[in-house]
Amino acid sequence: MYYLEARNIVKQYASHKALDDVTVRVPENHIYGLLGPNGAGKTTLIRIINHITGPDSGEVYINGRLSVPSDVENIGYLPEERGLYKKMKVGEQLLYLARLKGLSRNDAKQQIKHWLGKFDIQEWEKKKVEELSKGMQQKIQFIATVIHRPKLLIFDEPFSGFDPVNANLLKNEILELRNQGATIIFSTHNMSSVEEICDEITLINRSRAVLQGEINAIRQAHKKHLFKVAYSHDTTIPGYTLRSNDIYQVMEYGQAGGCNTAIVRKCDASTTNNELIAAMMRECQLNTFEEILPSMNEIFIDTVGEPVNKD
Amino acid sequence: MSRVRKKSFLVMTLLTPILMVLLCCIPAFITLFDNGEMRYVTVVDQTGLYRDVFVNDDEYTYNYLNTETTAEQMRSDEEPYAYIVINDNLLNNPDAMTIYSHRQVTTGFESNVTNRMEDFLHDQKLASFDIPNLPQIIEESNVNISVNSIRFDKEGDTQTSAGLATAVGMISTFIIYMFLFMYGGMVMNSVMQEKTNRIVEVMVSSVKPFYLMLGKIISVGLVGLTQIGIWVILIVGLGLAASVALGIPMLSGNEAELLAQAQAMGEASTIDPDMLGMVQTLAGIDFTQILVSLILYFIGGYVLYASLFAAIGSAVDNEADTNQFMIPITIIILFAFYVGLFSAENPEGAMAWWCSMIPFTSPIVMMVRIPFGVALWELILSIVLLFASAVGMTWVAARIYRVGILLYGKKPSYKELFKWIKYKA
Numbered sequence: 001m002y003y004l005e006a007r008n009i010v011k012q013y014a015s016h017k018a019l020d021d022v023t024v025r026v027p028e029n030h031i032y033g034l035l036g037p038n039g040a041g042k043t044t045l046i047r048i049i050n051h052i053t054g055p056d057s058g059e060v061y062i063n064g065r066l067s068v069p070s071d072v073e074n075i076g077y078l079p080e081e082r083g084l085y086k087k088m089k090v091g092e093q094l095l096y097l098a099r100l101k102g103l104s105r106n107d108a109k110q111q112i113k114h115w116l117g118k119f120d121i122q123e124w125e126k127k128k129v130e131e132l133s134k135g136m137q138q139k140i141q142f143i144a145t146v147i148h149r150p151k152l153l154i155f156d157e158p159f160s161g162f163d164p165v166n167a168n169l170l171k172n173e174i175l176e177l178r179n180q181g182a183t184i185i186f187s188t189h190n191m192s193s194v195e196e197i198c199d200e201i202t203l204i205n206r207s208r209a210v211l212q213g214e215i216n217a218i219r220q221a222h223k224k225h226l227f228k229v230a231y232s233h234d235t236t237i238p239g240y241t242l243r244s245n246d247i248y249q250v251m252e253y254g255q256a257g258g259c260n261t262a263i264v265r266k267c268d269a270s271t272t273n274n275e276l277i278a279a280m281m282r283e284c285q286l287n288t289f290e291e292i293l294p295s296m297n298e299i300f301i302d303t304v305g306e307p308v309n310k311d
Numbered sequence: 312m313s314r315v316r317k318k319s320f321l322v323m324t325l326l327t328p329i330l331m332v333l334l335c336c337i338p339a340f341i342t343l344f345d346n347g348e349m350r351y352v353t354v355v356d357q358t359g360l361y362r363d364v365f366v367n368d369d370e371y372t373y374n375y376l377n378t379e380t381t382a383e384q385m386r387s388d389e390e391p392y393a394y395i396v397i398n399d400n401l402l403n404n405p406d407a408m409t410i411y412s413h414r415q416v417t418t419g420f421e422s423n424v425t426n427r428m429e430d431f432l433h434d435q436k437l438a439s440f441d442i443p444n445l446p447q448i449i450e451e452s453n454v455n456i457s458v459n460s461i462r463f464d465k466e467g468d469t470q471t472s473a474g475l476a477t478a479v480g481m482i483s484t485f486i487i488y489m490f491l492f493m494y495g496g497m498v499m500n501s502v503m504q505e506k507t508n509r510i511v512e513v514m515v516s517s518v519k520p521f522y523l524m525l526g527k528i529i530s531v532g533l534v535g536l537t538q539i540g541i542w543v544i545l546i547v548g549l550g551l552a553a554s555v556a557l558g559i560p561m562l563s564g565n566e567a568e569l570l571a572q573a574q575a576m577g578e579a580s581t582i583d584p585d586m587l588g589m590v591q592t593l594a595g596i597d598f599t600q601i602l603v604s605l606i607l608y609f610i611g612g613y614v615l616y617a618s619l620f621a622a623i624g625s626a627v628d629n630e631a632d633t634n635q636f637m638i639p640i641t642i643i644i645l646f647a648f649y650v651g652l653f654s655a656e657n658p659e660g661a662m663a664w665w666c667s668m669i670p671f672t673s674p675i676v677m678m679v680r681i682p683f684g685v686a687l688w689e690l691i692l693s694i695v696l697l698f699a700s701a702v703g704m705t706w707v708a709a710r711i712y713r714v715g716i717l718l719y720g721k722k723p724s725y726k727e728l729f730k731w732i733k734y735k736a
Contacts, residue, residue: 072516072517075516077516079516082509083509083511085510086508097513097517100517
C-alpha cells in the first residue's frame, strides 16, 4: 500500500525542465529518501506534493485517491528555507501555525505543552523567537512541523543547522514518528543519514528519477564484488596479473592488527562466494572475509557523476 | 495580524494625533508664555517734536529725555533695553533717528519703532497740506468689497468659495496620497519580511499564496482604517479639549446645525455677516459625497497600490533592491499628486479630467475635483474603472507574488516578472 504516489510528474519552468516524468511511490509507514544534487528538482517535487505549485502534467495520489488542496492539513512540511516570525513569542507562533493547519485552539495548546515538555523547553514559551539561538529556533520549527500530527511528514534538509547532539535527537524523533505510523519523506545530501534511517530512496538527477528502490537492494545492485580479507602474516596470496582463468584479482595489499590484509575483486560475478573463499584458502591461512558494499555516497557519486556537496 | 499588537503601532497611533494637536497649539502656547518680560526703552528726543509717538504697551515702556545724552552716558547705563535717539526733524532729515542698545535688538522691536514713526509722520505730513475734512475724505476713500460666488444647482443656488473648495479637495487628496504610500509601503515591508525570515514557505504549505497576500492586504488596510479612525476621534477630541483649555473659540458640531443657528441669529441680526457667509459656504459643499468618495477612493486606490507593493516585496530579497521597482510607482503617485495640485486651479481641464479617469491617478486627482462639483456619471465611471483595475492588479500581483516569494538570491528583471505572470498555477 503506497501512502503517497506521484505519477509521471512533469514541471516545466520557462527555461528548463524541473521534473521530467518523475514517478515516486512512498509506502505507508516508511522513511523515504529523496536524493539528488542541488537543482535536480527535489524541492519542486516536494512543493508539488504540498500544493504550493502545480505540475504541468501528472497526478499526486494520497492514500489511493487524488490529492486535493485540503490534504495539506495532513502534511507536515519542514522546508529547506525555513524561518519563523522573529517578533512573535514562541507559544503564540506555534499556536498560530497549528491553527492554520486546522487544529482547534484547545488541541493546539495541548500539543504545544506536550512538545515543549518533550524537549524540556517549557520556559521558552514566553520568549520571542529572535531571543533564541539558531539551534533553538530549529527545534521550534520542528515542533511547528509535527504539531498537528500529520500522516505525511516532509523534511527538506532537516539536519542543516543542527549540532551533532541535536541532530541525533531529531533523528530519534523522526524514527519515533515513523514508529507511531507516520510516513516520512526525507530530502537530503547527507548520505550517511540516508543509510541510517531511510528504507527506500529515489535519486533524482537532472530532472529525472535515475535510481529507485530499497536501500539494501540498491547497495547490492551496485556492489563491485570487492572483498576485504585478512590472513596470517606468514602466508601470502599471489598478486597475479590478470589471466582469463583467474577467479579473483588482488586490488590492494595492506597490514592491520598483525595480519596481512588485501582487497580482492571477484573476476566473474557468477562465481559464488564459497568458490572464491575456496580458491583463496588454497593460497593462505584466511582469518576474515567480508564483502564491501558500496556506501550511498559512492553510489550517489557514481550515478550523478559529480562530487556531492556535503553539508 | 502581528502588526496591531506591536507596541510601536499603539504608541504611534496614540501619539500622532497628540503631536498634531500640539503642533497646532504651539503658536497659542508661545503667545501665552512669551509676554513675560517688560522692556524699558529710553527715548532721547532732542527736537521735542515726537513726545507722543511711542506709547507704553505690554512689552515696552518708554521714558522720554529731552536733554542731550552722549554716547558715553548711554554706554555706561545698561539699565534700558535700548535708546532711541532723534536729533533732527525727521521730515527734513529721514536719517536722524538711531537705535542704540547693548544687546542686539529684535527685528520685531525695530519694525515696531519704524512703523509707529512712519504712521506719525504720514499723518503729520497729511495735516501739513491743510485740506479741510481730510480725515473724512480718507475714511470714505477706503473701499472694501467682498465677492460672492454662487454655483447654479438643481436644488437652488448655493454660495460657494473657490478657496474653501480647494482646501477641502487638497486635504482629502493629501490624506489619500499619504495613506497610499504609508500602507502600501507597510504591505511591501511585511511581505519582504516574511520572505527574508524564510517563514513564507512554511506559511504557503498551509495557506494558498493568494490568500496569504490578500489576507495581508486586507489586514493592513483594516489597520489603516483603524488608525485613521483613532486619529479622527483623537484629533477632534483633543482639539476640542485644547481649544477649551486655551480659550480659543472653535467651530464645532455639524454644519447644518450651525447654519440653522447662524440663520436664526442672522435674523436677529446680531451675527457678523462674514461668519454667516462662511457657514453658508461650508453648507455649499456636499460633505456626504466627499466622505463617501473619500472612503471608496481610499479602498480602491489602496487595493490597487497595495497589491503592486506586495508584488514588489515578493520579487526582491532586500530593501535595497526595491528601488528599481519603486521608482516607477513613486513617479506615478507624485505625478498624480502634482496633477492634483494643478487641478485645483483648473478642475475641468483635460489633464484633470483624464487623470481622474485613469485608475492609477484617479484616487488622488478626483478628490481635488469633487468639491468643485463633478457629474455623477464621471464619478461612477472613474470608481468602476478604479475597482476593476484594482481587482485586475490583485490578480496580476498574486501571480508574481506566488513565484516571487519562493525565489531567493535573484533580483528579477521586468521581463522575468512578466514571464512569471504567465506561469501556470
